[in-house]
Amino acid sequence: MSVSVRVPTILRTYTKDAAEVTAEGDTLKAVLADLEANYPGIQARILDDSGKVRRFVNVYVGDEDVRFADGLDTVIADGSQVSIIPAVAGG
């Protein structure tokens, strides 16, 4: 499963400034692990010490916030787009 991942500005130091990268995996967890393999250090910015999505990070698969789906176990279809977005906005 190949997916496209949109990377927020503050994580682009890990992706050599790329705003979008590709990754493999059939769940969000697998996609993040694949990202970590290619861009070491990036996963610890997205997940906290207990392995959960940090509370100020929103992750979307397509248009769906994974907190409304199955979190890290959310199934990722081939060709999906995963977006990682700082949660601290709005109001």
Place this chain on the structure above:
Amino acid sequence: MVMTATESSTSAARSFGPAVALSCRECGQRYALGPRFACEQCFGPLEVAYEFGDVSRESIARGPNNIWRYADLLPVPDNVADLPNMNPGLTPLVRADRLAAEVGMRSLHVKDDSGNPTHSFKDRVVAMAVEAGRTFGFTTLSCSSTGNLAGAVGAAAARAGFRSCVFIPAGLEEGKIVMAAVYGGQLVAIDGTYDDVNRFCSELIGDPAGEDWGFVNVNLRPYYAEGSKTLAYEIAEQLGWRLPEQIIVPIASGSQLTKIDKGFRDLVKLGLVEDRPYRIFGAQATGCSPVARAWENGHDVVQPMKPDTIAKSLAIGNPADGPYVLDVCQRTGGSVVHVSDAEIVDSIKLLARTEGVFAETAGGVTTGVLRKLIAEDGLDPQAETVVLNTGDGLKTLNAVDSGVTATIKPSLDAFKDAGLL
């Protein structure tokens, strides 16, 4: 860019008054003042850190009759009062004796922020963002908005000479759409909820298309949010330099509530008011109550929900400052409460009928929560209490069904026959 020790007094400091840095609320990492909003280490929200100079009640009283009287406590240029800005603030603190008598309170005030230039509290926060945007050299002002903010940004951009392009969810109240569009900027409705709009803006900011854009509630958010402190300053000053014992604040993102708390603490720290306990209560609509539900369930994180309420200005299902609201309400001995749409409408009418204040739906939420807290023994009816009304009922006319009492012919007989005497 992580801050080094030598950067603590950069040349930018003069443009930001007493502000010296941005600091992560989660991990404490400090950054130089700049157009940034999330911590590079943990994604936590950044907020403005200050080194206040001498500020007295007298120096404040010598200032203008708007929020710039508190400029020494805000991240704005020293000459802010001379710059083209909407100059909001110093809205009435209405002594609400008739409402108090009706609901059974001893001392009640309504802070009526519909008196701002675009008729909501948003003028306060946008005023900060305009100054930061000017300093950072942005050419376009933008935002994600539930309606009130769109109007505030449109107006402030027009006055200050920025382009504006603001984003709202489709289906907002007509009054808010017209009010946002009339200032001549671009107004874009997005087919989705506010949270979808917010996500869109957060993505646009990382794209070259949004490079020169100051999003007041995204990349300018640390500065913008500080504007809500002025509500706390004004309330204390208008009470005769005293903190209220209880205050009821609406929750959308939760930022306003946390900044009112920060404002009260500033005043205590500076010795401008006596350090006495205050309780902060958060108010939500049942149809969008993620923070109230977290409170009820004893959680310290907020599970997002999909909003469905007439209180559209509060319809943020994934509130960025939700966890901090829980912290503040816990620490101050308050709570977070929600009321139904029917209670909101009823409370809008109650406030109008007793105090002559026509609130938008958010004011119905806070007034409704006041009644609910009284009914459930959730607050002290003897304590000095302030309820916020953050916007104008004219923007949410469809929420209420008030209309003419009767239509009659222009004759005394017709009037008498209608049974209105």
